[in-house]
Amino acid sequence: MHKIAQLSCKILGLYTIVNSITGLSTIVLMPQGTPGILRMIFPSIVQAIVGLLLWLFADTIASLMITQDNVITHVPAPTKNTGHQIAFSVLGLxxxxxxxxxxxxxxxxxxxxxxxxxxxxxxxxxRLLVESIIQLVVGLIVFLGSNGLVGLLNTLRNAGLPKDNIE
Known part of the structure; x- marks a missing residue:
């Protein structure tokens, strides 16, 4: 599972870098002397740095994704819950x-x-400032609370089922 989580971080990092390059390419095509060009370039640079950090620290982030009570879980075979936990972590990232x-x-x-x-x-x-802060907080909650979200998902999935039918 650790390899899958690590690969997910690297794919997300690569996507983020490519997305920032796309943003930079539109800025490069603007006429010289456009006012506020630094304000337009800076977010793409930050996005590229975030993507690079995701790529470089994929192993560390993957370890955080599949921890349970600060102990890395070494599962012999991937389980549905570990896959869900990785998915929520990647979504948060x-x-x-x-x-x-x-x-x-x-x-x-x-x-x-x-x-x-x-x-x-x-x-x-x-508006954009508040929207960005909310998105950042939601991302942190989803990333850091992925284990709890998986538990909530399982509880909702098994709600109303008899005890002997619960997965």
Missing amino acids: YFIGTALPKLVSAILTVLSTPPQIQIAQPSITY
Whole structure:
């Protein structure tokens, strides 16, 4: 299971890097002297760094994905619960990886927006910031709470079944 979790992290890291390159390529095609170009480039750079970190630390992250009570579980054969735990962890990493560049972009937007506009249109100014923070928190909860989510999934799946029919 550790190898599957490690491979999942590397695939997610590669996807994140490719996604950041796509974002950078659209910026490169913009005319020279476009105002706010640094504000547009920075989130893609952060996204590339997150993808690189996912790739480089895939082994460590995979160990975190399949731990139970801070002890790495060495399961002889993959179980359904371990696969679900890895899936929730990868989903959490995806949310975190997509939220960080948006959060950086939102912070830079808030810092560079004149106060008159922030007062006149606060919903436009802070919507992306709040959205990014919520996505980051949800990603952390899903990643760090993957074991509990698997337990909840099993409980919901077995709700209403007689005790002898529970998997």
